[in-house]
Amino acid sequence: MAxxxxxxxxxxxxxxxxxxxxxxxGRFPEEVVEVIEFRDQVSVIVxxxxxxxxxxxxxxxxxxxxxxxxxxxxxxxxxxxxxxxxVVYNLYSIKYRHKIRIRTQVPESDPSIQSVTSIWTGxxxxxxxxYDMFGIVFxxxxxxxxxLLPEDWEGHPLRKDYPLKGPELDKDWKGFxxxxxxxxxxxxxxxxx
Numbered sequence: 001m002a003x004x005x006x007x008x009x010x011x012x013x014x015x016x017x018x019x020x021x022x023x024x025x026g027r028f029p030e031e032v033v034e035v036i037e038f039r040d041q042v043s044v045i046v047x048x049x050x051x052x053x054x055x056x057x058x059x060x061x062x063x064x065x066x067x068x069x070x071x072x073x074x075x076x077x078x079x080x081x082x083x084x085x086x087v088v089y090n091l092y093s094i095k096y097r098h099k100i101r102i103r104t105q106v107p108e109s110d111p112s113i114q115s116v117t118s119i120w121t122g123x124x125x126x127x128x129x130x131y132d133m134f135g136i137v138f139x140x141x142x143x144x145x146x147x148l149l150p151e152d153w154e155g156h157p158l159r160k161d162y163p164l165k166g167p168e169l170d171k172d173w174k175g176f177x178x179x180x181x182x183x184x185x186x187x188x189x190x191x192x193x
Contacts, residue, residue: 014098017042020064021100028054033105043101048087051104052114058091058100059119066091066100069116072126074134078160083107085136089116112137115144133158 015023021035021044031054033045046054058066070090078084085106092099106113115138116123127138128147135156138144146153155162 014093014096015064017098017100020044020098023061023064024054024058024100027057041101043088043103045103045105048104048106048113051087051102052116052119054102055089055091055116055119058102064098065093065095068092068094069120069123069126070099072116072123072130074130074136074158076134076158076160085111085134087113087130087136106136111135112139114139115141117141132156135159 018035018037021032021042024044024046025032025035028046028050031047031050033047036043036045055066058064068091070092071088072090073088075086075088076084077086083105085108086103087106089102089104090099091102104113111134113136115127117127117138118140124142125147127141128144130136131138131141131144132146132148133156145151149157
């Protein structure tokens with residue numbers, strides 16, 4: 001009986017996030033607003049004007065190789081700080097197994113930023129969700145439209161000033177009330193397996 005040995009490739013452990021932050025500061029000294037370290041996580045806050053260029057650098061630099069956009073989301077600091085909004089990019093390198101968080105501030109007066117879909121195709125849906133929920137426009141996005149809500153929806157639900165209560169049910173909601181009543185009538189026919 002022959003024994004077959006296989007090798008399992010374990011990628012090398014990458015750079016610590018503080019070192020990655022220093023590389024970003026070295027390459028873009030005028031663009032880095034602040035580096036924050038909290039609970040073993042490092043956030044690099046950058047100016048929005050060159051966020052696409054900074055993300056391209058993080059993706060393309062062979063020593064960093066951030067080939068995976070784990071998440072992109074928005075944040076609203078309404079009434080707490082200015083600029084009001086932030087876009088947050090959580091980046092990961094599959095090759096080196098290191099990660100970094102990039103945050104960029106977006107003012108309420110011009111809630112827009114460059115799209116990173118040209119770097120990470122997966123940013124497409126993340127940016128659409130951020131646009132839908134916060135109203136932040138991603139310039140250069142290939143198909144920027146609502147993804148969770150109907151196109152005719154008014155407002156952006158994750159904004160802190162979004163109303164918590166909607167209008168009372170009126171004649172426009174008659175069809176909805178009929179559906180709810182009909183479902184109650186048919187409840188006896190539900191399968192209870």
